[in-house]
Amino acid sequence: MNLIRAYGNVMIKHPIKTQCLTTAVLVTTGDIIAQKLIEDQSRLNVKRTAKFALFGLLYVGPSVTYWYRFLDRSFGRSKSIRLKPWQKLIVDQSFFNPAINFFALIILGVLDQKKSTEIVENIQKNYLDIMIASYKIWPLVQLINFYLIPLNYRSVFVAAFSLAWNSYYTWKLGEKSSEYLQNSKANHQD
Numbered sequence: 001m002n003l004i005r006a007y008g009n010v011m012i013k014h015p016i017k018t019q020c021l022t023t024a025v026l027v028t029t030g031d032i033i034a035q036k037l038i039e040d041q042s043r044l045n046v047k048r049t050a051k052f053a054l055f056g057l058l059y060v061g062p063s064v065t066y067w068y069r070f071l072d073r074s075f076g077r078s079k080s081i082r083l084k085p086w087q088k089l090i091v092d093q094s095f096f097n098p099a100i101n102f103f104a105l106i107i108l109g110v111l112d113q114k115k116s117t118e119i120v121e122n123i124q125k126n127y128l129d130i131m132i133a134s135y136k137i138w139p140l141v142q143l144i145n146f147y148l149i150p151l152n153y154r155s156v157f158v159a160a161f162s163l164a165w166n167s168y169y170t171w172k173l174g175e176k177s178s179e180y181l182q183n184s185k186a187n188h189q190d
Contacts, residue, residue: 020061027056030166085146
């Protein structure tokens with residue numbers, strides 16, 4: 001309980017830094033889970049994990065944190081408390097969700113030092129699958145988030161659901177996913 005209280009105190013004093021660091025830890029943990037449990041790798045690809053940690057710290061963390069603040073400022077004065085979370089959800093899922101996932105593919109491609117043609121190919125190959133998976137999970141999570149969770153704790157609430165999502169996401173975009181899928185399909189055909 002003291003750890004939760006300490007985290008809450010740090011969140012109050014340094015909300016943006018805390019949310020960005022929390023996101024980095026969760027994206028990193030998601031990649032480790034993807035490598036160890038989903039891909040069943042015997043050795044951790046530290047370079048890949050570091051890339052996703054940096055990605056969480058410098059892209060996902062700030063993007064999500066500032067996005068929630070923008071939504072709160074934009075829709076915080078709505079006269080209807082019941083309507084406000086739905087408005088946030090519609091804007092979030094219509095604009096932010098597609099954008100953050102699209103630019104994630106570009107940023108991760110750049111971090112991997114891929115050519116622009118490879119980045120475009122990766123977007124064509126993975127973007128639709130990522131969006132379909134995203135829309136199966138995040139609308140309900142975000143609706144609960146916008147209805148019940150105070151602004152400074154929204155990223156923490158989302159973090160509980162992010163572990164599974166981050167595992168999927170890093171697996172989908174990780175170096176071993178294509179190889180894993182091919183091996184998995186071959187094993188199921190036998």
